Amino acid sequence: MLVFDEEFDEEFDLHPPPLCHQRSMECAYDHSDSDELSPVYRSLSVAGPSTAAFGVSEVYVDPEPVRWRSSSYPPDPYAQDPYAQDFPPSCETSPVYRNCRSAFTDGFGAGPGGRTPYHEEVSTEEVCPAEVCTGDASMLVTKPFHKWKELPPEIFDMVLERLDCHPDLFLAKGACQLWRDAARANAARRRIYVPPAPDALLIAVASAGPGDTLILGSGMHTLSKELCLDKPVRLLGPTDPATATAVLCSHCHVVLRTRCVAALADLTLCRLGDEIGYPNAVVFAEAGNLSVESCRITCGGAAATVEEALCAFDGAPRPGQRWTAELPLFSRLEATADEQRLDRPQSGVWVGAAAAVRMSRCTISCTLGPGIKIYRGQVDAEECTVAFSCRGANVVANGGTVRLRRNEIRGAFGDGVSAWNNAHLDVASNHIHLNSGCGVAINSSGGKVQIRDNTLVDNSKAGVCFVTSQAQQAVLHENEFDRNGGGDTRSPSTRPAMIYALTLLPAAVLAANTAEVTTSDVRKGAAFDNIKASWGRALNIGDFKTNLRCNYDYNDNKDFLKEVSLNGDLVEGSGDDLSVSYDVNHNFKSKNTEVKLTANTQGTTFSVDYDTESSIKEVSAARAVDVGDQKIDLAPSWLVKAKTARVKMMSALGGDNKVSAQVDYNTDGGSATYELGYSRQLEAGKEVSATFAPDSNELEVEYVDSKFEDGATWTATASVDTGDVGNVLDATKLTLKRSWAW
Numbered sequence: 001m002l003v004f005d006e007e008f009d010e011e012f013d014l015h016p017p018p019l020c021h022q023r024s025m026e027c028a029y030d031h032s033d034s035d036e037l038s039p040v041y042r043s044l045s046v047a048g049p050s051t052a053a054f055g056v057s058e059v060y061v062d063p064e065p066v067r068w069r070s071s072s073y074p075p076d077p078y079a080q081d082p083y084a085q086d087f088p089p090s091c092e093t094s095p096v097y098r099n100c101r102s103a104f105t106d107g108f109g110a111g112p113g114g115r116t117p118y119h120e121e122v123s124t125e126e127v128c129p130a131e132v133c134t135g136d137a138s139m140l141v142t143k144p145f146h147k148w149k150e151l152p153p154e155i156f157d158m159v160l161e162r163l164d165c166h167p168d169l170f171l172a173k174g175a176c177q178l179w180r181d182a183a184r185a186n187a188a189r190r191r192i193y194v195p196p197a198p199d200a201l202l203i204a205v206a207s208a209g210p211g212d213t214l215i216l217g218s219g220m221h222t223l224s225k226e227l228c229l230d231k232p233v234r235l236l237g238p239t240d241p242a243t244a245t246a247v248l249c250s251h252c253h254v255v256l257r258t259r260c261v262a263a264l265a266d267l268t269l270c271r272l273g274d275e276i277g278y279p280n281a282v283v284f285a286e287a288g289n290l291s292v293e294s295c296r297i298t299c300g301g302a303a304a305t306v307e308e309a310l311c312a313f314d315g316a317p318r319p320g321q322r323w324t325a326e327l328p329l330f331s332r333l334e335a336t337a338d339e340q341r342l343d344r345p346q347s348g349v350w351v352g353a354a355a356a357v358r359m360s361r362c363t364i365s366c367t368l369g370p371g372i373k374i375y376r377g378q379v380d381a382e383e384c385t386v387a388f389s390c391r392g393a394n395v396v397a398n399g400g401t402v403r404l405r406r407n408e409i410r411g412a413f414g415d416g417v418s419a420w421n422n423a424h425l426d427v428a429s430n431h432i433h434l435n436s437g438c439g440v441a442i443n444s445s446g447g448k449v450q451i452r453d454n455t456l457v458d459n460s461k462a463g464v465c466f467v468t469s470q471a472q473q474a475v476l477h478e479n480e481f482d483r484n485g486g487g488d489t490r491s492p493s494t495r496p497a498m499i500y501a502l503t504l505l506p507a508a509v510l511a512a513n514t515a516e517v518t519t520s521d522v523r524k525g526a527a528f529d530n531i532k533a534s535w536g537r538a539l540n541i542g543d544f545k546t547n548l549r550c551n552y553d554y555n556d557n558k559d560f561l562k563e564v565s566l567n568g569d570l571v572e573g574s575g576d577d578l579s580v581s582y583d584v585n586h587n588f589k590s591k592n593t594e595v596k597l598t599a600n601t602q603g604t605t606f607s608v609d610y611d612t613e614s615s616i617k618e619v620s621a622a623r624a625v626d627v628g629d630q631k632i633d634l635a636p637s638w639l640v641k642a643k644t645a646r647v648k649m650m651s652a653l654g655g656d657n658k659v660s661a662q663v664d665y666n667t668d669g670g671s672a673t674y675e676l677g678y679s680r681q682l683e684a685g686k687e688v689s690a691t692f693a694p695d696s697n698e699l700e701v702e703y704v705d706s707k708f709e710d711g712a713t714w715t716a717t718a719s720v721d722t723g724d725v726g727n728v729l730d731a732t733k734l735t736l737k738r739s740w741a742w
Helices: 006-014 049-054 153-161 163-173 177-188 200-207 306-313 329-341 725-731
Strands: 003-004 054-059 191-194 213-216 220-221 226-231 233-236 246-249 253-256 262-265 268-272 281-293 294-299 348-360 363-365 372-376 378-382 385-387 394-396 401-405 409-410 417-420 424-428 431-433 441-442 448-450 455-457 464-466 476-477 480-482 499-501 514-519 528-541 544-553 565-570 579-587 593-601 606-610 615-627 628-639 644-652 657-666 672-683 686-693 698-709 714-720 734-740
Touching: 006 628, 153 177, 163 177, 191 200, 200 213, 200 220, 200 226, 220 593, 246 306, 268 306, 268 593, 294 348, 306 363, 394 401, 401 417, 417 424, 417 686, 424 441, 431 528, 448 593, 593 686
Parallel strands: 191 213, 213 233, 220 246, 226 253, 233 262, 246 268, 253 281, 262 281, 268 294, 281 348, 294 363, 348 372, 348 378, 363 385, 372 394, 378 401, 385 409, 394 417, 401 424, 409 431, 417 441, 424 448, 431 455, 441 464, 448 476, 455 480, 476 499
Antiparallel strands: 003 054, 514 528, 514 734, 528 544, 544 565, 565 579, 579 593, 593 606, 606 615, 615 628, 628 644, 644 657, 657 672, 672 686, 686 698, 698 714, 714 734
16 A cells, blocks of 8 residues: 655546456547646555655555466566666666556547557557666656567567467457468467377476477387376477377377367377277377377387387378288287277277367378277268278268268278268268278268268179168268179168169169189089079159069079069158158069068167068067167067067177177067077178077088189088087088179
8 A cells, every 4th residue: 555645646646547357458548638648557666765765755565476477477577578777776676667558548549439449550658667766766767659560679579578379369360461470470489399209298298388389309209197288289200200200109009199279290199008998099198189190090009119009000091092912911810809809999080079170181090990980979070081890881870970082981990981870971072992891881861961972883892882771861972883792782671762863763773793613512523503693673654663573593493483573662751750661572483472661760760570471460660779888679579370479689898799699488488599600700791690590509600701802702610419419510501692783
């Protein structure tokens, strides 16, 4: 508290500062009605006997005065003060009067309220030290005002140094061109070099300020714990990654986690080992916006060294270009199947619900799970390569929004792109090929889907597959399909009624035709003894549309067709609306006609099977249900003639492993029979499955290989009677089948 003599107040006609918020733009005290500029209290530094010269009769100084500031300044108000040289030594502890006459008070009549817009050049006098006390009130020295543009660059740079890069320094760039250039130059100097030493990056991130840029030196940056970016920073690798690379590696279940705005560029990220955690990923975008540019990402798994793990990029072209080489010679892939637990997939990039990730020119190869996993977040990937996912699809969207442009998506042990839980999918101009599942699989009935201008070739199953019987309204436009094992498009109803293809189809289209030859037990003589074939057409009869399919079986009816079927839709619904489809099949040998009606609404499918011999045979329902983290396909049914209740269940166990079970309960005798099944995708185009019936002790193992011969699929089936343990080999039957499309 300061008490001044009355003579001192009258001599200088001092005015108290106006009461206003410290950040308010109205803080200037207007003296436009006065010819002279009256000093306004800006700060009073009171200490020692020098106060007596100003007529101060009583001084009270708080031991720790409160300072309200919008920026972080040193405790000493004059420490590092750019105007310190203007103050004489004798005045260091004396009151200092600074004029607060703001540029917003005089000479601004162009804008609203008498103010000029901020982007126009300010030509009036700005805030600067105006009056300096030299120890005597009569010797008050007035220094000239300065314009902002006349502020020495080194002084302005010292002010900018006190601002955090994010957001203060970035906001300063919007004031004017001069500030923009100065702030940009200041930010460019805020770079921290991080040497390739153990945990050096962890220390650098902990000491970095918001908005800083960390330049990683070429070499190995090993991390003993998870690297968490909870403040805005950039991590940049060498400018020429072709000759020098910065590799981040860790054995943690997450190598790098982001919780705010962050950017990664020109880095290689590798996770080793099989540590348990959630999620299991190399990069986990938990929240905020993340930019990933020109980075490489892989999972080392059982690799002994980082160098061995980085073999995942052998033969990789530029991101987004066609990868024509075979699977990288990566010895850990073979060991992974036996040594790693299959329920612990490791993703390349995991995107959480509160995060948005933009990726460009990145390569994600040989991850032990999806290359990109979206859990209700947002992903925009452009000109990237996502290849050779060892477990599951290359890109998995569990809800959220996904935009894929000009990417190379190849060689997954599953689908190329898989969408679940009503994800919004926009796939355009991508090359999706050589995946062991479908090119694009849509597994739910909601969400918007656009698939345009893509090349979908050489996938083991369909190019585009809609798993639900009535897929959501989708747009398929000018896609190129070729050599896909399951045809171009597929849905539970032969004709995907809810696909609105923008390319017009002719009235009658030849469907995918297939043929196969089979053998009897090859252990008793290898010879093909049967041939089967099927072909079909889509028919338009007036407004009625149906699909005709014919089947031939030499052993069943060598002189004529075995059966003919017609199928189509009676009621076409959209979304959750009711849809009804039919399938009529007539067997020429038995003269029996079977009719199956299927209705689908809100994700549940109801079916009724009828034939001319047994009347109603079976009534069933099917629906996908969520049990914990697992999705189970459940299909209960009632066999009318057999008076048996049947329940079928199937679920995926992560990656390409699936288990199934069937339970039959006879209500007459109270007996129950079981059948268990298991299937696994070994690699692209190779799958093995097994079915075991405990009651009959029958085990059937089937191996399917579509890579053994180009254009053909070979199937080997072994039937084993496990009841006769001592004669298992002799009781085993082995048959072969070769099938192809024509």
